[in-house]
Amino acid sequence: MRILGALLIIWLIIGGFAAWQRGYFGGMPGSCAQAGTVALTIVAGPLNYTGANPQISCEVPQPSK
Incomplete structure (x- = not known):
């Protein structure tokens, strides 16, 4: 279980580094x-260095007038 936790932390650190580089x-x-996009880049971790370029598009509803 410790190894899995350590791998997860390393994975997210690599993703954070990729987001910082961008x-x-x-x-x-x-x-x-x-x-x-920032969150997805961090979660993608090392996949960023294999050519993945995750991007999100979303639309927030505008308040009525």
Whole structure:
């Protein structure tokens, strides 16, 4: 169980490093799509270095006028 936990931490650290290399931590995300892309990049971990470029698109409902 410890090995699995350690592998998960290493996986997420690699994903965080990939997100940092892409410049995702330069400021606050401007939309839910940017926040989702950052999160997905971190979760994808080492897959980022095999050519994966995860991106999310989402649309937030606008308040009624």
